[in-house]
Amino acid sequence: MLVISRKKGESLLIGDDIEITVSKIEDGTVKLSISAPKSVKILRKELYKEVESENKSAVIKDMNILKKFKK
Template sequence: MLILNRKIGESIIIGEDIEITILEVSDGRVKIGIDAPEDINILRKEIYIDITEENKKSLDIDSNVLDILKKI
């Protein structure tokens, strides 16, 4: 993990086309802006985890349905 200190208005560049800018720091929270190409998905980690778990659940349901259909 790379750890950097940044001040308001300063940025971090990832690759050639992603820029993360510190917009505000207040009450222990940091507001950031992310400039990236439209084809790059940007999700909060907790949302990403929720989506991944739901996808896994749907795969389990599908395999159960296939087992039932095979018996018919």
């Protein structure tokens, strides 16, 4: 893991086509601006984990339904 310090207005690059800029720092919150190709998915981690959990639950429910038909 890379840990890097940035000030307001400073950026970092990921590869050739993703730029993350610190837009605002206020009351313990940092706002980031992300410039990336439309083909790159950008999700907040907590949202990603929630979707992942919901998908796992749906698979388990589907498996239980399929088991009933298998009998």
